[in-house]
Amino acid sequence: xxxxxxxxxxxxxxxxxxxxxxxxxxxxxxxxxxxxxxxxxxxxxxxxxxxxxxxxxxxxxxxxxxxxxxxxxxxxxxxxxxxxxxxxxxxxxxxxxxxxxxxxxxxxxxxxxxxxxxxxxxxxxxxxxxxxxxxxxxxxxxxxxxxxxxxxxxxxxxxxxxxxxxxxxxxxxxxxxxxxxxxxxxxxxxxxxxxxxxxxxxxxxxxxxxxxxxxxxxxxxxxxxxxxxxxxxxxxxxxxxxxxxxxxxxxxxxxxxxxxxxxxxxxxxxxxxxxxxxxxxxxxxxxxxxxxxxxxxxxxxxxxxxxxxxxxxxxxxxxxxxxxxxxxxxxxxxxxxxxxxx
Amino acid sequence: xxxxxxxxxxxxxxxxxxxxxxxxxxxxxxxxxxxxxxxxxxxxxxxxxxxxxxxxxxxxxxxxxxxxxxxxxxxxxxxxxxxxxxxxxxxxxxxxxxxxxxxxxxxxxxxxxxxxxxxxxxxxxxxxxxxxxxxxxxxxxxxxxxxxxxxxxxxxxxxxxxxxxxxxxxxxxxxxxxxxxxxxxxxxxxxxxxxxxxxxxxxxxxxxxxxxxxxxxxxxxxxxxxxxxxxxxxxxxxxxxxxxxxxxxxxxxxxxxxxxxxxxxxxxxxxxxxxxxxxxxxxxxxxxxxxxxxxxxxxxxxxxxxx
Numbered sequence: 001x002x003x004x005x006x007x008x009x010x011x012x013x014x015x016x017x018x019x020x021x022x023x024x025x026x027x028x029x030x031x032x033x034x035x036x037x038x039x040x041x042x043x044x045x046x047x048x049x050x051x052x053x054x055x056x057x058x059x060x061x062x063x064x065x066x067x068x069x070x071x072x073x074x075x076x077x078x079x080x081x082x083x084x085x086x087x088x089x090x091x092x093x094x095x096x097x098x099x100x101x102x103x104x105x106x107x108x109x110x111x112x113x114x115x116x117x118x119x120x121x122x123x124x125x126x127x128x129x130x131x132x133x134x135x136x137x138x139x140x141x142x143x144x145x146x147x148x149x150x151x152x153x154x155x156x157x158x159x160x161x162x163x164x165x166x167x168x169x170x171x172x173x174x175x176x177x178x179x180x181x182x183x184x185x186x187x188x189x190x191x192x193x194x195x196x197x198x199x200x201x202x203x204x205x206x207x208x209x210x211x212x213x214x215x216x217x218x219x220x221x222x223x224x225x226x227x228x229x230x231x232x233x234x235x236x237x238x239x240x241x242x243x244x245x246x247x248x249x250x251x252x253x254x255x256x257x258x259x260x261x262x263x264x265x266x267x268x269x270x271x272x273x274x275x276x277x278x279x280x281x282x283x284x285x286x287x288x289x290x291x292x293x294x295x296x297x298x299x300x301x302x303x304x305x306x307x308x309x310x311x312x313x314x315x316x317x318x319x320x321x322x323x324x325x326x327x328x329x330x331x332x333x334x335x336x337x338x339x340x341x342x
Numbered sequence: 343x344x345x346x347x348x349x350x351x352x353x354x355x356x357x358x359x360x361x362x363x364x365x366x367x368x369x370x371x372x373x374x375x376x377x378x379x380x381x382x383x384x385x386x387x388x389x390x391x392x393x394x395x396x397x398x399x400x401x402x403x404x405x406x407x408x409x410x411x412x413x414x415x416x417x418x419x420x421x422x423x424x425x426x427x428x429x430x431x432x433x434x435x436x437x438x439x440x441x442x443x444x445x446x447x448x449x450x451x452x453x454x455x456x457x458x459x460x461x462x463x464x465x466x467x468x469x470x471x472x473x474x475x476x477x478x479x480x481x482x483x484x485x486x487x488x489x490x491x492x493x494x495x496x497x498x499x500x501x502x503x504x505x506x507x508x509x510x511x512x513x514x515x516x517x518x519x520x521x522x523x524x525x526x527x528x529x530x531x532x533x534x535x536x537x538x539x540x541x542x543x544x545x546x547x548x549x550x551x552x553x554x555x556x557x558x559x560x561x562x563x564x565x566x567x568x569x570x571x572x573x574x575x576x577x578x579x580x581x582x583x584x585x586x587x588x589x590x591x592x593x594x595x596x597x598x599x600x601x602x603x604x605x606x607x608x609x610x611x612x613x614x615x616x617x618x619x620x621x622x623x624x625x626x627x628x629x630x631x632x633x634x635x636x637x638x639x640x641x642x643x644x645x646x647x648x649x
Contacts, residue, residue, distance in 0.1 A: 057529055058548040058596070059490060059548070089509075090508055090511075090531060090533055090534070091531050113535075116497060118506070119505050121506055122507065122508070315537070315541075316535070319533075320492075320494075320531065321535065323546035326598065327581055327600050331581070
């Protein structure tokens with residue numbers, strides 16, 4: 001019997017998934033989801049504000065309960081897996097990371113825009129010093145060439161990262177363009193390579209499989225396909241697909257289905273689906289976290305959310321620039337008014 | 343009227359841009375630039391502009407025959423920590439553009455008068471210079487419970503120092519919002535945007551006020567923007583201030599301001615409004631000090647003895 005290849009799964013239902021709930025998780029909900037994921041055999045369970053540690057703000061939406069309370073709630077119930085957190089340099093700071101580590105976080109995902117890896121040097125260094133496993137994320141990977149991604153991945157490797165993920169924050173990559181980026185990282189790095197997908201073009205699972213075929217061994221996912229935009233790769237679906245393909249994830253398929261169906265789905269305010277706005281994100285290549293903010297601004301200012309996204313795309317905004325959404329919506333509303341007068 | 347003679351320490355992009363701004367000042371006169379790279383473009387340009395130059399850094403500067411009263415330090419935080427005691431011993435007033443924060447944080451329109459007589463003043467951060475005056479303007483209308491800013495700068499305008507220590511920006515700017523802007527709580531976010539052509543520096547400022555009259559808010563903001571424009575001509579609001587009620591039914595107001603800073607393009611590119619606002623604020627602080635020096639009032643207030 002040959003040894004099966006192991007794929008490391010990080011479930012982000014309690015981090016990226018928190019976008020779909022506008023960051024309104026309670027400690028009790030976090031506790032029950034984390035317990036379920038841990039019992040199902042998930043290796044890494046991520047808990048943070050959707051925009052990472054320190055993300056609870058006017059700009060990104062305030063968390064219902066403080067992040068550290070949520071992290072603590074998860075830490076108390078995780079017995080076998082590892083507690084993970086996300087940090088975006090520029091939003092959260094090293095102090096946030098230290099606090100998370102004090103509460104028991106063992107894995108730190110440190111994410112930057114795909115061309116700006118050098119702002120993560122200190123945070124990766126601090127996390128490593130505290131004994132954490134570090135996963136570097138190159139966000140909006142579709143905006144850079146495979147060569148650029150290799151260069152930026154090497155920077156993260158030189159800072160001490162253990163893994164680098166091609167991060168398709170806009171859900172805009174296709175299986176072929178995922179493969180090119182994973183191959184470029186694999187060719188340039190000695191450390192592990194992985195993939196974080198979004199389902200805006202209904203390709204999250206297919207892209208994850210494409211990444212694995214190219215040698216990626218770390219995959220991010222969310223139960224019920226929670227997550228920003230049209231959601232992430234659904235953990236329970238990915239588990240089934242990888243099992244059929246002969247990969248090992250350590251996850252019990254029946255149990256992860258039960259977590260999705262019985263624990264996570266009842267918490268969801270509405271199903272995560274591919275709607276016209278989130279599809280536009282994948283099509284135009286816009287940061288998935290903008291979805292609910294764009295919906296809200298569209299309603300407030302009486303404009304089409306898709307027009308907001310297309311305009312944001314033209315202005316080449318990057319992750320973290322949620323503040324641009326309201327400004328663009330105001331500008332479009334003003335333009336509509338003028339057009340109506342003309 | 344005799345202009346106050348000043349020196350520039352650092353011959354990089356910032357020091358060079360600062361030189362051109364100082365040349366235009368009605369109150370300050372740059373007399374020397376000190377660098378550590380003999381063939382740097384900055385020193386060459388300084389010589390062209392008629393300044394004395396030295397490539398021996400702080401030592402070279404302090405043994406010059408030229409007299410000057412103020413030194414603008416446009417080097418690095420590490421270097422300024424070495425320069426600060428030497429400048430103090432030489433009785434020079436230091437205006438520190440680095441993040442070293444040896445002296446108190448100063449935003450020219452807001453708190454300079456609180457630090458009259460100090461021998462070393464620090465300019466906070468670019469985000470602080472761009473946003474703290476607005477938070478202070480809100481605070482004049484009603485207490486600010488919370489201030490949050492997002493500064494977005496062109497990737498090309500962020501040097502290695504900023505990149506290696508991005509937390510310095512977020513921490514320093516947040517403290518500036520609290521200590522100088524008087525927000526009860528402050529939060530700062532910085533985003534680097536690599537778009538080509540490079541974007542101008544943008545800042546979004548959110549302030550949560552305990553209560554407020556919309557007219558008063560608008561007038562206070564308009565007046566502050568006008569005063570900032572006097573020393574940063576490319577500073578402007580991108581859209582009308584957005585004033586909203588908080589959704590929880592309280593009388594609190596959320597004010598959102600959208601600001602853009604275009605540089606003057608003296609030496610730094612125009613998109614680098616984040617750097618321009620630092621050199622502009624430095625000149626403004628220097629001019630205020632010059633005014634005090636001429637009036638003989640650049641002295642710390644004498645402590646009153648309470649019996």
